[in-house]
Amino acid sequence: MAKDEINVDVLVIGAGPTGLGAAKRLNQIDGPSWMIVDSNKTPGGLASTDVTPEGFLYDVGGHVIFSHYKYFDDCIDEALPHETDWYTHQRISYVRCKNLWVPYPFQNNIAMLPKEDQVDCIDGMIDAALEARVANKKPQNFDEWILRMMGTGVADLFMRPYNYKVWAVPTTKMQCAWLGERVAAPDIKNVTKNVILQKTAGGWGPNATFRFPARDGTGGIWIAVANTLPKEKTRFGEHGVVDTVDADQKKVTLQDGTVVKYEKLISTMAVDSLVEKMGEKELIDLSKGLFYSTTHVIGVGIRGERPSRIGDKCWLYFPEHDCPFYRATIFSNYSPNNQPPATVLLPTLQLANGEKPTDTKEAYGPYWSIMLEVSESSLKPVDRENLMRDCIQGLVNTEMLQPEDEIVSTYNRAFDHGYPTPTLERESVLTMLLPKLQEKGIYSRGRFGSWRYEVGNQDHSFMLGVEAVDAIVSGGVELTLNYPDFVNGRKNTERRLVDGAQAFKSMKGITSHIANGTVQANGSIDKR
Template identity: 80%
Template sequence: MGSHQRTLSKANGKEIDVDVLVIGSGPTGLGAAKRLNQIDGPSWMIVDSNETPGGLASTDVTPEGFLYDVGGHVIFSHYKYFDDCIDEALPNESDWYQHQRISYVRYKGQWVPYPFQNNISMLPKEDQVICMDGMIDAALNARVATDKPKDFDDWIMRNVGEGIANIFMRPYNYKVWAVPTTKMQCEWLGERVAAPNLKHVTKNVVLNKTAGNWGPNATFRFPAHGGTGNIWINVAKTLPKEKARYGDHGRVQLVDADGHRVLLGDGTTINYKKLINTMAVDHLAEAMRDDECKKLSEGLFYSTTHVIGVGIRGLRPERIGDKCWLYFPEDNCPFYRATIFSNYSPHNQPSDDKKLPTLQLADGSKPASAEAKTGPYWSIMLEVSESSMKPVDQEKLLADCIQGLVNTEMMLPTDEIVSTYHRRFDHGYPTPSLEREGVLKQLLPKLQAKDIWSRGRFGSWRYEVGNQDHSFMLGAEAADSIVNGAVELTLNYPDFVNTRVNAERRLVDGAQFFKSMGGIKDEGKPLKPAA
């Protein structure tokens, strides 16, 4: 008997038996719990070490009353099932704000409409020539290419050429991923990166026009109150309270995969038949004390995300306008993306009549008066990546970000800062590294052979299906796989789910579709409910 098994057997807490245990109450865990709650038969429980559901889709509130999400989250969906579930949680029209995406790239002191590669007509003439030259070379080379791109950098060169690669794609993606593009594979791209049409780009350059909106998030919605986290708090409220454990009562200490048992922080042992894990798979391997899984998970890479928030007194300036999120490829600021978070909802910041003192001016100087004054207020949320290849000085990061806001004219030196926020999320982005698929093709089946379905942004480590809707469906489909033997479309066929935007894809319908296309089988073993 291993040491962790002895610890479990000696635990003094009570024991609970369930058919399916769900670890984690982020979108994936809640998707699994939601689906299990709809299926008659299996008993289940969901546990989380946090006191509040939401995971990496949660929202923090500063003492001054400014809201910040865990990075840039908006709601756009590929699934009717997902839409139905969040509409049940927030059912009123007044629960939401609808937005048209207004996004730009900051380059050489001007705003270039997103996506950059479709709007080089906005660049200085010398840069237009460099970009067009590269795009023409790329188009000519693509005609004779007989092999697939070997990595993300190769994909960039083949699609947009060297000009756009050097001006935007390489520096921006390094700021996002904290690794060079040569160390990333390109199977994850799907609908996330726009491949430009050379004829359209040339036409826009000649006529000095910009391209229209592109991508699945050209329109999106956002909760009126409570930020993104409020969605998941309310989804959790649609589930039975007695089947959820939070805080220390839900903290996983050990996972005995062979014994199908989990030891929680309060000493309770959960005996399960099947386990849906949504914590980071490398953390799961640690909790399992499984040397082989730990060794495999060492081949998975991730970047850390720093979320910085700045609350500002005054009317939102005209130069900011209705902008949603903005991209920053240059080195005059540490952040790669800025979100005008106050534009998403008027409730993301304090009311105008709330009195707050000025902490500092944007240039770092002290205010003339420490007296608390009323608003109005607006806010900016920034994201900064970190890795061993891209270290960050945490102590200076907030000050460097504020200076970056001044450098990019997002703020004026005299703007009054009334609130600041900085939180570091160790697991921020699951990196689509060259090694990733080799690891996952061994690790996920090995876990599933032990009756563990590891799913979610870091549970299954596939960024291409890491949005909120994807994550939710990874959980729901895992539950359906366990109980009914259904095919997990989102995990196994990301290109399919990402190309049929907003098509109705209910769980059973999707499984039937794939069976009709050739009888694709799922390797999961259906669970027979406990008698």
């Protein structure tokens, strides 16, 4: 079969948040010719949503929308513009520890623990504070950071076991530069005061409130964003599968035989997969220094009214060994459309205790659901064959389910590249690998394209694509990629969803200040 040939200025690989951010920006400025391709028929990537045959929705992991960028907000609001498109929630989050529900963040709420654990945690915090005053070097890994900030009590009770369950590597093998706003450092005075007064600490972090789409799950957001793009510039599904990348010839060959020639390539596929498709041994060998974990997403649909013990909880953390999952999301709480209506007839598959039901006839709802996440790596194997059984037993162990609860639907999907792990070796690899690719005209960006978890949320990922386009077209500074602490520490208002010429004029003014070192830590521009 003769190969078709397409020529574009910018080719975007991947229609997850990063690729769609790049495509949105390219379409907005109406300058370079472009195309976006993705092997999946439905856009969304690692922010997509699956629907079970019974009608339960499950995101690819625990995603919620909160934002550091006005440009991101504008794009999302353009795609889903109506008030009825969204639900807004207050985060209600807990840690399951010692058969108790401790409000999140754990380290600020040790007042909820038994007295002996309170003593251990406060002792550790005091020792850590004293050590921090005389320490003459920064923590060298995540484990040292935990001990320096929180002490041995919190470390042993929560931080070490929980983070191992999340990352599937020991905390001693992780660096600590990624932390930023991800982990709350305790204020020992407030913690002690709350222990004495038996008070809980207030909400913390950027997602204390969050939005969730009323319909179609998180994936519905990205389908809506993709629908704002011209269809003739998209190739999704079987006609968008990348076979090889020839960086020297600046061409990508698709699996259907189509050859796409480009001037610049924005790739959002995992960078280790990208270099494999390039076939360049030096880059392949370099990428082997990157580590990742697989994420298993488990969904359980239950018949009955949502129990009072669950209430309005959003997501919950599980550091202990009585369950394989590290996080549970009460997905039915995010939207009433995340599960089938009560009028749908469904049979009971099993009881939570594993027994078969005595009555297998279909029955009505109502229904509610739980979504679980389990990590796996070469350092933390998982019994895949029995994972569903073990997770359901874990729900019973942690009193999320009662043994007699009726399970009407199950969902189980493994995502090979789930978390890009910030290991000790990560920066030495990325500081060589990403520039080598960029020298070849390839901008590897996104959760696994640039492999920086600290800027791996949906808003970050989207803006990685936007800023890659700005860098290509007008030399803009990629703030999100290169200055994670800067973008995470403020609300970025410099770009709005306006016409291309005005946006470029504004953006170039801001980036010139960045280049000259005149942007202050709070994000304002120093006019000196």
